[in-house]
Amino acid sequence: MAKPHLSRNLKRNLVAYSFIAPNFIGFCVFTLLPIVFAFVLAFCKWDGSNPIEFMGFKNFTRLFGDTFFKAALKNTILYCLGTVPLTMVASLGLAIVLNQKVIGRGVFRTLSFFPYVASLVAVTAVWKMLFHPTKGPINSILVNVFGHDPQLLPQWFSGSLVLVSMILFSVWKFMGYYMVIYLAGLQGISSELYEAASLDGAGTWNKFRYITWPQLSSTTFFVVVMLTINCFKIYDIAVMLAGGGSGELTESSTVLVFYIYQKAFINWDLGYSSAVAMVLFVMVLTVTVIQFYGQARKERTDR
Amino acid sequence: MKKRIIAVLMCLCMLAAMAGCGGKSGGSGKGVTLKWAIWDESSTQYWSDIKKAYEESHKNVTVEMVDLGSTDYMTVLATELSGSGSDFDVVTIKDVPGYATLVQKNAIIALDDYIKKDKVDLAKFAGATDQVLVNGKLYELPFRNDFWVIFYNKDIFDRAGVPYPTNDMTWEEYDALARKVTNTTFGKQVYGTHYHTWRSTVQLCAMLDGKHTILDGNYDFVKPFYEMILKQEKDGVCRKYADLKTEGLHYSAAFSGGDVAMMNQGSWFISTLITNIKKGDYDAKLCGNWGIVKYPHAKGVEAGSTLGTITGLSVTTASKNKDAAWDFVNWVSGAEGAAVMASSGNFPACMTEDVKNAIAGIDGFPTDKQSKEALDVSNLYLEVPYGDHVSEINSVLDSYHGSIMTGELSIDEGIKKMNDEVGKILGK
Numbered sequence: 065m066a067k068p069h070l071s072r073n074l075k076r077n078l079v080a081y082s083f084i085a086p087n088f089i090g091f092c093v094f095t096l097l098p099i100v101f102a103f104v105l106a107f108c109k110w111d112g113s114n115p116i117e118f119m120g121f122k123n124f125t126r127l128f129g130d131t132f133f134k135a136a137l138k139n140t141i142l143y144c145l146g147t148v149p150l151t152m153v154a155s156l157g158l159a160i161v162l163n164q165k166v167i168g169r170g171v172f173r174t175l176s177f178f179p180y181v182a183s184l185v186a187v188t189a190v191w192k193m194l195f196h197p198t199k200g201p202i203n204s205i206l207v208n209v210f211g212h213d214p215q216l217l218p219q220w221f222s223g224s225l226v227l228v229s230m231i232l233f234s235v236w237k238f239m240g241y242y243m244v245i246y247l248a249g250l251q252g253i254s255s256e257l258y259e260a261a262s263l264d265g266a267g268t269w270n271k272f273r274y275i276t277w278p279q280l281s282s283t284t285f286f287v288v289v290m291l292t293i294n295c296f297k298i299y300d301i302a303v304m305l306a307g308g309g310s311g312e313l314t315e316s317s318t319v320l321v322f323y324i325y326q327k328a329f330i331n332w333d334l335g336y337s338s339a340v341a342m343v344l345f346v347m348v349l350t351v352t353v354i355q356f357y358g359q360a361r362k363e364r365t366d367r
Numbered sequence: 368m369k370k371r372i373i374a375v376l377m378c379l380c381m382l383a384a385m386a387g388c389g390g391k392s393g394g395s396g397k398g399v400t401l402k403w404a405i406w407d408e409s410s411t412q413y414w415s416d417i418k419k420a421y422e423e424s425h426k427n428v429t430v431e432m433v434d435l436g437s438t439d440y441m442t443v444l445a446t447e448l449s450g451s452g453s454d455f456d457v458v459t460i461k462d463v464p465g466y467a468t469l470v471q472k473n474a475i476i477a478l479d480d481y482i483k484k485d486k487v488d489l490a491k492f493a494g495a496t497d498q499v500l501v502n503g504k505l506y507e508l509p510f511r512n513d514f515w516v517i518f519y520n521k522d523i524f525d526r527a528g529v530p531y532p533t534n535d536m537t538w539e540e541y542d543a544l545a546r547k548v549t550n551t552t553f554g555k556q557v558y559g560t561h562y563h564t565w566r567s568t569v570q571l572c573a574m575l576d577g578k579h580t581i582l583d584g585n586y587d588f589v590k591p592f593y594e595m596i597l598k599q600e601k602d603g604v605c606r607k608y609a610d611l612k613t614e615g616l617h618y619s620a621a622f623s624g625g626d627v628a629m630m631n632q633g634s635w636f637i638s639t640l641i642t643n644i645k646k647g648d649y650d651a652k653l654c655g656n657w658g659i660v661k662y663p664h665a666k667g668v669e670a671g672s673t674l675g676t677i678t679g680l681s682v683t684t685a686s687k688n689k690d691a692a693w694d695f696v697n698w699v700s701g702a703e704g705a706a707v708m709a710s711s712g713n714f715p716a717c718m719t720e721d722v723k724n725a726i727a728g729i730d731g732f733p734t735d736k737q738s739k740e741a742l743d744v745s746n747l748y749l750e751v752p753y754g755d756h757v758s759e760i761n762s763v764l765d766s767y768h769g770s771i772m773t774g775e776l777s778i779d780e781g782i783k784k785m786n787d788e789v790g791k792i793l794g795k
Contacts, residue, residue, distance in 0.1 A: 112449035198607065219609055329442050332471070333759075
């Protein structure tokens with residue numbers, strides 16, 4: 065009696081597995097195995113051809129004395145600290161404004177989504193023209209309207225300003241995408257809550273503070289996690305905006321993923337670059353775990 | 368029944384297809400196929416010229432070219448040759464850092480035994496091969512050798528009434544000449560000189576005294592050139608590095624625009640200029656009247672020293688036809704290959720008087736005596752000679768070059784950083 069039941073269950077599982085299999089096998093071969101391998105490599109020295117040598121923690125101790133690693137780490141963290149809150153605020157603001165019944169709402173929604181779908185190479189080219197150090201309109205306005213000294217114009221793509229440029233660019237490029245997510249969240253809030261609050265005499269700020277923000281907390285959680293992970297992964301924007309004559313990044317603009325690439329495929333130091341990748345992995349993991357627990361605790365206290 | 372027949376037929380089809388594939392890759396017996404890694408096949412004439420000429424004189428050999436693209440050629444090649452899965456026989460070596468990587472990865476073999484066996488005289492490479500020895504062994508033979516010269520626009524000098532640059536100039540004279548021909552009037556702007564965003568255009572001017580290389584670990588000697596060029600930038604004698612980087616302006620566009628009087632660049636630009644002016648892609652009114660002179664030199668050093676970049680060929684460790692591959696490498700780098708290279712205006716590594724005459728005789732090459740004399744090189748220093756950590760050193764220097772040129776760091780700070788960081792690599 066039990067036998068057919070078991071086999072039916074097994075059958076159902078097998079059917080399910082067979083559907084998962086194509087994707088999962090691909091994932092294992094091309095993603096999971098390399099990740100596991102990178103963990104091992106982080107403790108080794110390897111150039112991709114010669115035998116692998118075990119190094120212990122030497123790769124990790126080397127990180128502390130590495131000027132470029134420290135610069136990359138600092139830049140990546142600063143970039144995240146700038147981009148995550150700014151993008152979140154900008155996209156939430158846009159979502160709230162474009163959730164009202166304003167005329168041309170569809171047009172504005174499309175316009176704010178446009179940077180996200182535009183090709184990165186094309187829009188960085190436009191940004192580079194706009195912020196061109198001597199001929200760009202931004203710097204021309206600084207000279208002609210604000211009377212800035214033409215000899216000391218800001219260099220938007222080098223020095224201390226390059227991170228600012230990168231942050232501004234990212235906010236502009238990605239706010240449309242997160243706006244859509246927030247819009248979906250906003251439309252999930254029941255209008256009864258706002259009506260009840262109006263009856264109780266709540267103003268706009270109080271409605272936002274006590275209804276919108278708490279109701280959106282799971283959306284915000286998602287947005288912040290995705291933003292943080294994406295920010296730590298920054299590579300293309302840095303190379304496109306700040307890459308020099310041969311694509312290299314200086315100390316002021318280098319970022320972790322670029323450094324990982326450089327160490328791995330230009331200098332063929334795969335062990336060391338895996339160690340840098342581990343640092344990136346641990347950082348993203350920590351941030352995500354903290355946010356996850358914060359969210360879980362908040363939901364418990366809310367209940 | 369019908370279904371079964373169809374199934375059997377399909378199986379047969381598949382088997383036939385597989386057998387067909389197998390037959391193809393199995394080779395046809397006697398002939399040898401050499402797989403050769405190159406870049407930019409469509410825009411570079413000489414790859415197919417060499418293939419054709421070699422196959423004509425070696426009937427049993429087929430050369431199969433694989434184009435890996437030029438942008439990150441050495442990176443792609445190193446990836447291809449990692450592990451043991453590659454089936455390249457001959458690979459082209461684009462630069463020395465990439466060469467160092469391949470040698471360290473044991474991806475290419477030392478050619479010394481072959482060189483001894485076939486009695487190849489390395490003297491024909493004018494010392495270039497000595498600068499890429501790895502522990503006394505040679506892993507590549509150069510077939511192309513480009514060296515740096517000064518390109519200048521004669522029309523600009525005529526208009527300004529300034530005498531042309533000469534084959535014997537010091538850097539001070541070069542600087543003075545560039546300033547003389549510069550015009551900063553808006554609308555009639557002329558830049559006396561132009562430096563592309565590569566590090567080589569600035570730093571390597573300092574290597575010409577023969578006392579320094581970029582592997583030294585101490586870079587104080589490049590300071591005068593950073594000072595000279597940054598001062599030129601400030602005075603409007605040349606375009607600013609930060610501008611060029613932002614625009615991504617190519618040196619060929621800068622020179623063919625007709626507002627650059629002089630530019631230091633490699634001899635590869637000669638054939639580019641000739642072809643594009645002929646085709647009408649560059650406006651002959653703006654840049655058609657050009658000439659070349661020898662690279663300026665330091666005070667007290669004789670004229671004619673310049674920087675060079677060699678392009679070489681190597682035999683891979685994984686190759687199953689090493690002897691045939693060596694024969695190809697030897698042929699291309701020798702006199703016969705040199706003739707093929709020169710026919711399209713490119714500089715072969717084995718330079719002879721005939722080759723020089725052939726290049727200077729190409730239609731479109733400047734007809735003045737100076738330009739032809741500029742092809743005589745007395746000392747050739749490789750932009751990058753071989754060293755153990757050359758690839759890492761290159762990354763560090765590139766990065767701080769950018770920092771100095773954009774003004775992120777002062778010249779002294781930048782050079783100190785170079786000394787410190789390269790010192791760390793060398794001290795390892």
